[in-house]
Every structure is written in C-alpha cells, then in structure tokens.
Amino acid sequence: MKITTQKSLSERLGIDPALFSKMLKGKKRLTASKAARVEHITGIGIRIWLFGKPEEIRRELERVYGRINFKRGRLPGKREAKK
Numbered sequence: 001m002k003i004t005t006q007k008s009l010s011e012r013l014g015i016d017p018a019l020f021s022k023m024l025k026g027k028k029r030l031t032a033s034k035a036a037r038v039e040h041i042t043g044i045g046i047r048i049w050l051f052g053k054p055e056e057i058r059r060e061l062e063r064v065y066g067r068i069n070f071k072r073g074r075l076p077g078k079r080e081a082k083k
Contacts, residue, residue, distance in 0.1 A: 006020065006024070009061065044060045
C-alpha cells in the first residue's frame with residue numbers, strides 16, 4: 001500500500017484518523033503503548049511520538065514515507081468568503 005495521504009498513513013499505523021489529525025495539530029498525544037507500537041512500525045523514535053511538536057512529527061513521517069498530503073485545514077465556503 002502506497003502512503004500518500006494522511007488517512008492512508010493513519011490506517012497503516014493503526015491509529016484512528018480523527019485522533020491522528022488531532023495529533024498532527026498538537027491537540028492530542030499518543031499513549032505510551034500506541035507510541036511504542038508506532039515506533040516499531042515506522043522506525044521513528046518514541047520520544048518524537050510522545051513529546052515532538054507537530055512539525056517535527058510531519059517532518060519525520062515524510063523522511064520515512066516520502067511526500068505525504070497532510071490536510072491543510074478547511075477552505076472557506078461561499079458564505080465565509082464574502083464576509
């Protein structure tokens with residue numbers, strides 16, 4: 001399975017996509033057991049998973065898996081753009 005999107009990466013790592021998204025925004029952290037499992041899968045140190053800033057985590061993921069399309073946030077709708 002080729003990893004190109006945030007969703008496919010979360011599935012590969014066995015992390016709920018919503019949790020993974022919050023983690024990449026710095027709003028949630030992985031538990032120690034999940035971080036250990038993800039370290040085993042990716043080869044990225046457990047310290048990054050437990051204490052790393054979102055930018056550090058993204059950088060390490062792209063180092064391992066190549067270019068990944070991380071979500072950049074929601075685009076404004078027509079109503080929001082008019083304000």
